[in-house]
Amino acid sequence: MRYLSLLFAILFLATGCSATKKSLDYVFPSAEGKAAYLQSYNQTLSLIDIPLEEVDLQTNYGIAHVIVSGPKSGEPVILFHGMDASSTMWFPNIKALSRQYRVYAIDFPLEAGKSVACGNKLTNRQIAIFYNEVFDYFKLKDINLVGASRGGWMATYLALQPRNKIKKIVLLSPAQTFGGLKKPFKVLTAVTLKLFPSQKKLDLFFNAFSVYPNQIDNAYKQQFYLANTNAKSRPRFINMLRFSKKELNSLKIPVLVLIGDHDIVNGLKSLERVPKLIPDAEFALIKNAGHFLSIDQAEIINTKIVDFLNKK
Numbered sequence: 001m002r003y004l005s006l007l008f009a010i011l012f013l014a015t016g017c018s019a020t021k022k023s024l025d026y027v028f029p030s031a032e033g034k035a036a037y038l039q040s041y042n043q044t045l046s047l048i049d050i051p052l053e054e055v056d057l058q059t060n061y062g063i064a065h066v067i068v069s070g071p072k073s074g075e076p077v078i079l080f081h082g083m084d085a086s087s088t089m090w091f092p093n094i095k096a097l098s099r100q101y102r103v104y105a106i107d108f109p110l111e112a113g114k115s116v117a118c119g120n121k122l123t124n125r126q127i128a129i130f131y132n133e134v135f136d137y138f139k140l141k142d143i144n145l146v147g148a149s150r151g152g153w154m155a156t157y158l159a160l161q162p163r164n165k166i167k168k169i170v171l172l173s174p175a176q177t178f179g180g181l182k183k184p185f186k187v188l189t190a191v192t193l194k195l196f197p198s199q200k201k202l203d204l205f206f207n208a209f210s211v212y213p214n215q216i217d218n219a220y221k222q223q224f225y226l227a228n229t230n231a232k233s234r235p236r237f238i239n240m241l242r243f244s245k246k247e248l249n250s251l252k253i254p255v256l257v258l259i260g261d262h263d264i265v266n267g268l269k270s271l272e273r274v275p276k277l278i279p280d281a282e283f284a285l286i287k288n289a290g291h292f293l294s295i296d297q298a299e300i301i302n303t304k305i306v307d308f309l310n311k312k
Contacts, residue, residue: 078105
């Protein structure tokens, strides 16, 4: 058994890697484009008017960029953002969560952001290792995961892995978890923005994904636009397989699911499936909110998350 463990460790180290210039070039083909994006990222980050620490740490699958805030003695809350959104999407939420909790927002590798993957592809298992190495670096246990859209799917995936350190999960309109796309044609505005970026396509995207697009700070809109014009990322839909009923039934930790009433990804039918798939889960429909519910109804979402996390 000891020799098998040693062999596994050798194989793991052989398949792991570190960030390279090649991987940086994959996400940002142009140095000027990368610089413009990072400047915009920092501008959005400045909207969070509390002390923040930005940490870059090496994992076997690249560099993880983590935004850290809140009391050091606070219970950990990990934030997983949606596709191409980066951790700055949490600008309306981090301050409220950081009053009591130690918050870690992690940029997803392979997309525009400050994390850097060591290649242009990672499997779900490799991404899980990437995140778990971050957890180990900060010596985290009893972890609360909050995930939006693709981040919600990833939070669910991690919670289903054996011997994980997850205490609770909050899923904000998780993609591919409780149903398919409610309005696929409107979701395609994200694809057309990526393929044919323009100000008009950007407006169509935010109009589809938000109930109050005019209230979203222009700094974040600009950053999202630059993510689509200056960076190359691949949607991971093919990697996001639907979870089986048996898998979701096996979740024994507290789960909170929140979906906006104007969401184009998940609808009321998705919400109705929640108690059938995770019998003990809490769930709610958020009024006047789209897929960007953490921005559309930030105060309500913040309160619901904190109340849920505070429950014993």
